[in-house]
Amino acid sequence: MNSLKRATTWVMLGIALLANTTPHSTQAQTELQDAMDQMQDAYRTVGRALRKPQENLSKLLDAAQAMQEGAIKSKALEVEIPPGTPDEQTDEYQLKYRILMNESLLALVQFEQALLKNDFDAAKKAFAAVKASKADGHDAFKVD
DSSP: HHHHHHHHHHHHHHHHHTTTOOOOHHHHHHHHHHHHHHHHHHHHHHHTTTTTEEEEEEEHHHHHHHHHHHHHHHHTTTOOOOTTOGGGGGHHHHHHHHHHHHHHHHHHHHHHHHHHHHHHHHHHHHHHHHHHHHHHHHHHHHOO
C-alpha cells in the first residue's frame, strides 16, 4: 500500500509539473511578444503625442524609454525561425535579428536625444527612422 501511495504521489506531481510548464520555445515567444507589445503600445503613444511635442514631452520621453526597454528585452530573445529554414541558417537568422534590433535601438536613442534637446524636427526625423526599422523588422522576421 505504501508503494501505491508513493507511485500515486509521483504521478500527481508529474501531472502538476506538466500542467504548469511552458515549453522553452513557447515561453520565449511569449516573452518576445510581450516585449513587442510594450514597444507597439509606446509606438502608438508617440504617434499621437508627436503631433504636439512640446505639450507632450513627458509622454514622448516615457514612450521612448519604453520602446528602448522593449528593444533591449527582445534582442536578447530568440526570434521564431520560419518553417523550412535549414538548421545551418538558424544562427545566421538570429544574428541578423539581433543586428536589426540594435539598429532599432540606435534609432530610438537618437529619437530620445532629440527630444531631450527639444529639437522636435530632429525627433520627427529620428522617429521616421524608427518607423522604417519597424517595417524592415516585420518584413524580415515576422512569421505569420
